[in-house]
Structures are given as structure tokens and as C-alpha cells.
Amino acid sequence: MANAVRVGVVQMTSINDLEANFKTCSRLVKEATAAGVKLLCFPESxxxxxxxxxxxxxxxEPxxxxxxxRYCSLARESSIWLSLGGFQEKGPDDAHLHNTHLLVDDSGKIRRTYRKIHLFDVDVPGNMVYKESAYTTAGTEIVVENSPIGRLGLSVCYDxxxxxxxxxxxxxxxxxxxLVPSAFTKVTGESHWEIxxxxxxxxxQCxxxxxAQAGRHNDKRESYGDAIIIDPWGTIIARLPDRLSTGIAIADIDLLKIESVRTRMPIAQQRKFNIFWKPTSPPSSHI
Structure with missing residues (x-):
């Protein structure tokens, strides 16, 4: 695959220890670079x-x-692009933060930042009540960036x-x-993650x-796991064999595969966006 670029996806169990998590990330970056990975994607948080x-x-923090x-230095020293999804960026006041997805290039430069738009305010059946908006300020901007892997679209978890x-x-x-870095709950992950x-x-057709975060982080929080890479036809092309382990799954991104799928099924030319998304008039009332 002459047009292929190797990418990796991380599955890990982050905890309330910045140093321990950085050591885990550093180890996974070394594994990825040894395998020829050009972009390594980490989960939310x-x-x-x-x-x-x-x-x-x-x-x-800012x-x-x-x-x-430290993570920018890690990318630079390893000459690898990093998708760092779900960083606790200091918010507009002391009571709020931004859930921020950063894209760092192989020189250690932050290329783009995306602040999570859709916040997880949910009463999960049989689980917990989550209110992310109580301490997180939502973003408002859609973010894309060109890279050696292709044109990347950034998002975070509940998005x-x-x-x-x-x-x-x-x-x-x-x-x-x-890019969909996540920390899905066990309940929602079992039902909806893959589908x-x-x-x-x-x-x-991307x-x-x-x-994915995986396993139990503390007494109150557990994540589903199952880090995966999917091709534009919807086929899973990489996944860790153990849904709860820490490690990386690797696949080759072939931009010609995208072109082939989009050419054979030209939905971009056939979609009726102008019909379905145009403003509608309020229904008339008949008395």
C-alpha cells in the first residue's frame, strides 16, 4: 500500500496521578514509534x-x-504526531475547565485545539448521574487539520x-x-460504542x-474500553484483543481507499442537504 500511513490507537486506564499516566503514555509512544506509527491517538482524560x-x-492548566x-516534548523527541483527546484545560473561571482535544505534530508544535462541544449530562440507566456541564464550559468551533495521515476531524467522546x-x-x-478519543461508561459502551x-x-466514508479509556479508574468510575480503528466501509481493521488491557492497536490508513469508497458510492453528490436543513415555516393553524 504505497499510499498508506501507519496509525495507532491507545487503550489505557488513567488514574489521579499525572506522573504515572505520563509514564504509561511515554511507554506507548515508544512502542508506536518502533512499529513505524506516524500518528498515535490517546483517549479522553x-x-x-x-x-x-x-x-x-x-x-x-492553560x-x-x-x-x-511534557507531551509536546514527547512528540518532538519521538518524531510522532499525537492526538491528545480530553485534556483538562483551565476554563474561564476557577469553577470550570475545558475538555480539550489537542493535535500535536512531530516537531512538538500544537497544531490545533478542539474544545468538546457536547457535554455529558446524562442519567445512565443502572449507573450514575453525570453532569459534565456543571464544571465544564462547552466549545463552539468545529476543528479540522491537515496532516501526513490525511485531513483530520477532531471530536471528543459524547460528541x-x-x-x-x-x-x-x-x-x-x-x-x-x-478522531474520537473517549472514556465511555461501561453501560453505554456495551450497548452503543461499536455501532x-x-x-x-x-x-x-471516513x-x-x-x-478508549478502559477498566476501573477508582471506586466511582469505570470505562468500557475497546479502542478500535474503522475504515470508510465500516470495517474494523484494528482492535486490541482484550477490551480492558493497556496497549496500542495499529492499522494502515490508505487515502486511496477513501477515494475508492467515495467514488463508487457518491453520497456527497447525491445528498439533499439543502432540502432537509433549510429553515421551515411554522405550521399554519386552521380555526
Whole structure:
């Protein structure tokens, strides 16, 4: 595959220890570079998962702070692109942070930042009540970036349930690869994780790279795991054999595969966006 570029997706169990998580990430970067990976994708909250909200607010810092500088140095020293999804960026006040996905190139430069738009305010059946908006300020911008791997569309976790974001990334912003770093709950992951990811790949004809938190982080929080890479036809092409282990899965992204799928099934030319998304008049009332 002359046009292929090797990518890796991470599965890990972050905890409330910045140093321990960095050591795990460093080890996985070394494994990836040894395997010829050009882009390695980490999950949401890769650098820290606290036992309570106050922990995350306490360690949150600006993008240029020492935590992110270490990861930028790691990318530079290893000559690898990193997708760092779900960093606790300091927010507009002491009571809020941004859940931020950063894309770092192989020189250690932060190329783009995406602040999670859709916040996880959900009463999970048989599980917990989550209120991410209580301590997180949502983003408002759609973000794409060119890279050696193709044109990347950035998102974070709960965004996955809102297909219109990915439609815009593909059809308005020409994304070829969708990045979905996540920390899905065990309950929602068992029911929806794979099918949502495959759906996003099929409907956009993009590769999807979905890094995942896995297993129990503390007494209160557990993630589903199952880091996977999916091709534009909706086929899973890489996945860790153990849904709860720490490690990387590797696949080759072939941009010609994207072109082939889109040519044979030309939905970009056939979609009726102008009909379905045009403003509608309020229904008339008959008395």
C-alpha cells in the first residue's frame, strides 16, 4: 500500500496521578514509534482522571502549561504526531475547565485545539448521574487539520452521538479521518460504542480512530474500553484483543481507499442537504 500511513490507537486506564499516566503514555509512544506509527491517538482524560470533580479543576492548566509541554516534548523527541483527546484545560473561571482535544505534530508544535462541544449530562440507566456541564464550559468551533495521515476531524467522546457534527466535518470541511478519543461508561459502551463508531464511518466514508479509556479508574468510575480503528466501509481493521488491557492497536490508513469508497458510492453528490436543513415555516393553524 504505497499510499498508506501507519496509525495507532491507545487503550489505557488513567488514574489521579499525572506522573504515572505520563509514564504509561511515554511507554506507548515508544512502542508506536518502533512499529513505524506516524500518528498515535490517546483517549479522553489521558493525562488525569480524578476521584472527584475538584481534582480535575485543581490540576487544570492553560494549554501552554507544564503538563502539556511534557507531551509536546514527547512528540518532538519521538518524531510522532499525537492526538491528545480530553485534556483538562483551565476554563474561564476557577469553577470550570475545558475538555480539550489537542493535535500535536512531530516537531512538538500544537497544531490545533478542539474544545468538546457536547457535554455529558446524562442519567445512565443502572449507573450514575453525570453532569459534565456543571464544571465544564462547552466549545463552539468545529476543528479540522491537515496532516501526513490525511485531513483530520477532531471530536471528543459524547460528541459521537451527534451525527450532524461528523456530517459537517466530512461534507463542509472535507475530513478524511475522524478522531474520537473517549472514556465511555461501561453501560453505554456495551450497548452503543461499536455501532455508533461504525455508523459514523459509514455515513461519512471516513476512517475513524477511537482511542478508549478502559477498566476501573477508582471506586466511582469505570470505562468500557475497546479502542478500535474503522475504515470508510465500516470495517474494523484494528482492535486490541482484550477490551480492558493497556496497549496500542495499529492499522494502515490508505487515502486511496477513501477515494475508492467515495467514488463508487457518491453520497456527497447525491445528498439533499439543502432540502432537509433549510429553515421551515411554522405550521399554519386552521380555526
Amino acid at each position: 489521558f493525562s488525569f482522571i480524578g476521584t472527584k470533580v475538584e481534582d480535575s479543576l485543581k490540576i487544570a 494549554i501552554g502549561g507544564p503538563i502539556m509541554q 459521537l452521538r451527534f451525527s450532524e457534527l461528523y456530517q459537517l466535518l466530512r461534507f463542509d470541511h472535507n475530513a478524511q479521518v475522524l 455508533l463508531l461504525r455508523g459514523r464511518a459509514i455515513e461519512t 476512517y475513524v480512530i477511537a482511542a
